Amino acid sequence: MPTITYEGPDQLARDGATYLAERISAAPGPRVSVGLAGGSTPAAVYRQLRQHDLNWERVDFWLSDERWVPWNHSESNGNMAYANLIAAVSARFLRPRWAPWLEPDESAAHYDAELRSLHPRDHAPDLVLLGMGDDGHTASLFPDTKALQVQGRWFVGNEVRSLKTWRLTATIPFLHRANQLVFLISGASKAEMVARVANGDDLPTTRVANGPAPTTFLIDRAAAAKL
Ligand code: 6PG
Numbered sequence: 122m123p124t125i126t127y128e129g130p131d132q133l134a135r136d137g138a139t140y141l142a143e144r145i146s147a148a149p150g151p152r153v154s155v156g157l158a159g160g161s162t163p164a165a166v167y168r169q170l171r172q173h174d175l176n177w178e179r180v181d182f183w184l185s186d187e188r189w190v191p192w193n194h195s196e197s198n199g200n201m202a203y204a205n206l207i208a209a210v211s212a213r214f215l216r217p218r219w220a221p222w223l224e225p226d227e228s229a230a231h232y233d234a235e236l237r238s239l240h241p242r243d244h245a246p247d248l249v250l251l252g253m254g255d256d257g258h259t260a261s262l263f264p265d266t267k268a269l270q271v272q273g274r275w276f277v278g279n280e281v282r283s284l285k286t287w288r289l290t291a292t293i294p295f296l297h298r299a300n301q302l303v304f305l306i307s308g309a310s311k312a313e314m315v316a317r318v319a320n321g322d323d324l325p326t327t328r329v330a331n332g333p334a335p336t337t338f339l340i341d342r343a344a345a346a347k348l
Pocket of ligand 1: 158159161187198252259
């Protein structure tokens with residue numbers, strides 16, 4: 122499990138952002154496709170990343186997952202990414218649609234088509250950022266949910282009964298197409314799951330990390346405590 126361990130969340134944010142900035146800059150080709158993680162951990166990383174002087178005009182940001190809420194909702198991953206990164210840089214940002222008359226998988230199917238247009242001629246995502254929940258989920262691929270089994274789609278609606286909600290998520294086959302996957306994981310609450318992923322336990326994070334996409338875990342010492 123390729124891992125870089127930082128002293129704490131502040132160093133993870135600062136030095137992790139530098140790690141990401143270097144990979145965005147080094148990406149070949151005229152445009153760079155970057156999938157953004159949701160949740161709370163990435164916010165501090167994004168605030169550091171936006172300070173880097175990159176050629177942002179060539180970057181296409183999109184979301185590795187989204188909650189089924191309006192764009193301006195406090196729980197929206199897109200809203201978090203916009204507030205902490207996108208609003209400060211001149212990159213493009215592709216977000217899944219939300220409307221009260223839309224079903225989650227209708228929106229996911231439309232986003233799937235948009236992502237395929239963004240990655241023509243089998244162009245792979247250059248970099249996809251992910252987090253990990255206390256239950257070992259990543260993106261919105263939660264344990265025992267249907268999205269874990271989906272083939273043939275890049276993005277799907279996923280009913281998460283444990284949260285009594287719907288999510289939109291990248292699928293495992295799509296994440297496995299990436300040129301690089303980077304997990305951002307912080308805090309003692311993740312230590313047990315980090316150790317289980319390192320042990321190869323069958324968790325959504327393990328299934329994503331152990332595929333063909335080169336994967337690196339950027340974690341802090343608290344999350345690494347049981348390695
Ligand atoms: C989401 C995420 C999810 C997140 C993990 C970790 O929509 O919540 O994309 O996969 O990355 O739950 O979240 P924290 O960083 O808040 O611990």
